[in-house]
Amino acid sequence: SFQLTQPPSVSVSPGQTATISCSGDKLDYKYSSWYQQRPGQSPVLVIYQDMKRPSGIPERFSGSNSDNTATLTISGTQAMDEADYYCQAWDDSTGVVFGGGTKLTVL
Amino acid sequence: EVQLEESGGGLVQPGGSLRLSCAASGFTFSDHYMDWVRQAPGKGLKWVGRIRNQVDRYTTDYAAAVEGRFTISRDDSRNSVYLQMANLNAEDTAVYFCVRTDRGSYYPFWGQGTLVTVSS
Numbered sequence: 001s002f003q004l005t006q007p008p009s010v011s012v013s014p015g016q017t018a019t020i021s022c023s024g025d026k027l028d029y030k031y032s033s034w035y036q037q038r039p040g041q042s043p044v045l046v047i048y049q050d051m052k053r054p055s056g057i058p059e060r061f062s063g064s065n066s067d068n069t070a071t072l073t074i075s076g077t078q079a080m081d082e083a084d085y086y087c088q089a090w091d092d093s094t095g096v097v098f099g100g101g102t103k104l105t106v107l
Numbered sequence: 108e109v110q111l112e113e114s115g116g117g118l119v120q121p122g123g124s125l126r127l128s129c130a131a132s133g134f135t136f137s138d139h140y141m142d143w144v145r146q147a148p149g150k151g152l153k154w155v156g157r158i159r160n161q162v163d164r165y166t167t168d169y170a171a172a173v174e175g176r177f178t179i180s181r182d183d184s185r186n187s188v189y190l191q192m193a194n195l196n197a198e199d200t201a202v203y204f205c206v207r208t209d210r211g212s213y214y215p216f217w218g219q220g221t222l223v224t225v226s227s
Contacts, residue, residue, distance in 0.1 A: 033213040090212035096154035
């Protein structure tokens, strides 16, 4: 079945750029989405259709998808960006698939 | 303002059944596919299943882990979607989220979730 693989954790210093990867077979032929989840809260969509930002999401969040890997980039990372991040895609055989999640630490 | 409000969670014994409800408002409910997503305590997000709209004949898809045990239905007249769960086991313990599905299978809106605990 289709799977998405993310690193369990990423660390970044405030003001620096954080990148979180999400790999899957032929992922670049599918649309990817990214969600931010802070502790005790529901997930929030931050990127959809690979690189689009929903209204209200800061410009420092960007996305890309090529060579079987989707990437979430957070430029000028702030302390408030510390959260779990999940990638997601649809596969015709498996359905909706989420990556295992990446804990972003801003230190 | 789009709102999704789940209800019906609680404690249920292994082998038992439970029905979750999700009341939607702030958008044309009948136009959209609706999904359920769950999250076990301290774990990641997992897709449960989907019900399509009337145009796509209300067809459903389920994750392999719940196929045959869970059933998703909807009532467009009540702007509601339901998750009927049967033969529950400890691995079904999770917060269950109702989500609106937009074209491209992404979720711009989430409810607060309802906790289902399967335990004796």
